[in-house]
Structure formats: C-alpha cells, structure tokens
Amino acid sequence: MTDHAERPLRADARRNRARVLRTAAEVFATEGLSVPVHEIARRAEVGTGTVSRHFPTKEDLFAAVLLDRMRTLADYADALTAEQEPGNAFLGLFTKLVHEGAAHRGLAEALTGAGFDIEAAAAAAGCDVSGRLRDMLTNAQQAGAIRPEITYADLKALMAGCLAYEGDDLDRVINVVRRGLQ
Amino acid sequence: MTDHAERPLRADARRNRARVLRTAAEVFATEGLSVPVHEIARRAEVGTGTVSRHFPTKEDLFAAVLLDRMRTLADYADALTAEQEPGNAFLGLFTKLVHEGAAHRGLAEALTGAGFDIEAAAAAAGCDVSGRLRDMLTNAQQAGAIRPEITYADLKALMAGCLAYEGDDLDRVINVVRRGLQ
DNA sequence: AGTGAAGCGGGACGACCATCCCGATTGTAG
DNA sequence: CTACAATCGGGATGGTCGTCCCGCTTCACT
Structure with a gap:
C-alpha cells in the first residue's frame, strides 16, 4: 500500500x-x-x-496521525511485558491505553467504532498494539491474575466505556473495571 | 414546549x-x-x-420514538424499587438498561453521546429514568451493596462500555462491571 | 352532496464536506 | 541564472442530508 x-x-x-x-x-x-x-x-x-x-483521504490523514502514537504505545507495552509480572503488565497497558484515549478525542472516537478501522491502520504499520494487549491478556489469565472467561472483545467494550467517561477522576472508573476483571 | x-x-x-x-x-x-x-x-x-x-426535526422524531420505551423502563424501575432490596434493584435496572440499549442501536448511539440530548427528552416527558437510576444508586450505596465512591457519571460511562460490546455474551461484560461496582 | 380547511407527496433549497483539478508559484539540478 | 518539473492554493464538483414549500387530495362537518 x-x-x-x-x-x-x-x-x-x-x-x-x-x-x-x-x-x-x-x-x-x-x-x-x-x-x-x-x-x-x-x-x-x-x-x-x-x-x-x-x-x-481523511482516513489516510488520521492513520498517519495515529502512527506515531501507536509506535510509542507498542514500545510501552513491550517494556511492561519485560519488567512486570503478567497481571500487572496487562492492567498497566489497559490503564495506559485508556488514559491515552481520554487525552485524544479522535483516538477515542475511532476506538468506539466511529468509522475508521483503527486496528487495520495500526497493524499495517507493524505497530500491533491490539495484538500485544491480546497476548498480555492471555498471559495474565494463565498467571491467574485475570478471570479466564474474559475475552478481547470484552476488553474493547470496557475500554470504550472508560473512554466515554466525562469527569475528573477517570481512575475511579478504571478501577471498577480492574476489580471486575480480577 | x-x-x-x-x-x-x-x-x-x-x-x-x-x-x-x-x-x-x-x-x-x-x-x-x-x-x-x-x-x-x-x-x-x-x-x-x-x-x-x-x-x-429529526431529533423530535427520535425523542418521540424514545418516549414509549422510556415509559416502560420507568415502570420497570418502580417495580424493582418496590419489590427488591436496594442493591438488587439497582443492579437489576442497570442490567435492564444495558440489554435495552443493546437491542436498540439508536438508543445506544444516543447514550454514547452521538448528538441527541436523551436525558432532556426523557425528563421533559416526565419519564425520568436517569433520575430513578440515580436514586437507586444512592439507596444501594446506603445499603452497603455498592461502593460509596461510585458516581452517576461513572455509571453512564460503564453503561456506554457495555453497549459498545459486540458479541454474543453481553452478560459476561455486565458481570465484570457488576463485580467492580460491589 | 358540497365546501373549506387539514393534510399529503415529493421536489426544491441550502448547508456541509470530502475530493479533484488546474493555473500560478517555487525549489533545485545543471 | 535558467528552465522545468514538483508543489501549491483554493475554487469547483459531486454527493448527502435535513428542512421547507406548494399545488393537489382527502377528510369531516353541515
């Protein structure tokens, strides 16, 4: 392409x-x-x-904007995997992604399904953040830190929920989800 | 009006x-x-x-569509309040609202902030479902069934999250949230 | 049945927006 | 310094959609 x-x-x-x-x-x-x-x-x-x-196209422009950020997030994910136990690594990335989305309205909109195919754009650039989150979920589940029945689709929805929050204490919402996942 | x-x-x-x-x-x-x-x-x-x-206007049309449903939900909320203890009543309404939204894409979109002012429309018709949810949250918190720091804004976000789910076991996502709230 | 107003259909209008095009401009190789 | 190709600016184009308008039809009351 x-x-x-x-x-x-x-x-x-x-x-x-x-x-x-x-x-x-x-x-x-x-x-x-x-x-x-x-x-x-x-x-x-x-x-x-x-x-x-x-x-x-507008989508091309947005994909290009996303690329930098995706690269940074992919590095962050790798660092977490290297330095933390599976459960904390996973929850750390989840939290990071939500905070990232909260600071970038366009990213949040894309994640909550408003048109653009964000996963395809990121994967095409070799910055497969989604894939990393998926892997980290599996690892955290095998380590017993996250409930085994949770799926990646569940995560996406729960992230979208945190991103829909409009208030001043995002972490309170994140913590509801974290508790529910464990 | x-x-x-x-x-x-x-x-x-x-x-x-x-x-x-x-x-x-x-x-x-x-x-x-x-x-x-x-x-x-x-x-x-x-x-x-x-x-x-x-x-x-299109918004008028949507508001009118919503009205029936809101009335039904308000009745459901009142029945729950009358028949169940505060914690179960609250969680029951929360669950009901999410299932309702999942079956009605327009409602879900409106709840996740896509333009229309859904609360104003409902409140104007005297079917204040949001208000009931808010009250039931307070009661459930006083009964010790729900964590005290949770706010109504948190609920809205978490509902939006459940509504963003696209899969075949919505209850799994709802249960994550329910666990997190308790 | 007759008649006046309520209601109807659907095309017209205007706003908005992504994308494309082309004459004018500017960078750069030689 | 020259010339030409790459690039620029922003107006033109085409498509979508919400809302309004108006000549025609249908209702309902007498």
Missing part, C-alpha cells in the same frame, strides 16, 4: 507535510474526527489541495 | 403519524441514528413532508 522506491520529497513539500501532520494531530486530539479537512488545512496555513495530495 | 389545547388530529393524520413512529422505531433500532429521514419516510410509505410536519 505504501509507495515503494519513493523519491525524496522536495524541501517545501516535506515541511508542509510535517506541518499538516502536526496540526491534524492537535485538532483531532482536541476536537475529534468530525473536524473538516478544510479546517485542518486552514489552521495549518496550507491549501486543501496540499493536504489531500499528501493524504489522499 | 408541547402544544397546548391541541385540537384532535384528523383520522388519516393520526394513522400516518403512528405509521411513521412505528417505522422510525424499527429503523432506528436496527440501523442506528444515521438513517436519513427520507429513508424512514420511504419505508413508511409517506412523503417526507408528512414526516417533517409531525416531527419538525
């Missing part, structure tokens, strides 16, 4: 691409996915054509 | 209104809120003008 043998972008193009990406990340995070592409272009101080050349 | 001193509708108008309402209930339940009003009119075999005369 990605361009192969891509010749290097001209300097101004590279600059504009980065500027669009940075603006889109901010805007998606604070205002969600429904922001028009025109608006992102306006705030990035480029034409709409510039946006749509670098990112042919 | 509602029309006062309304003179009775003509027989055909009443028939059409009911037909639109019934169709809208089905369509919203199975396909969600994004179905165009034109499509509802088409399936109800009326013109779009007929729909928009009875229900000036």
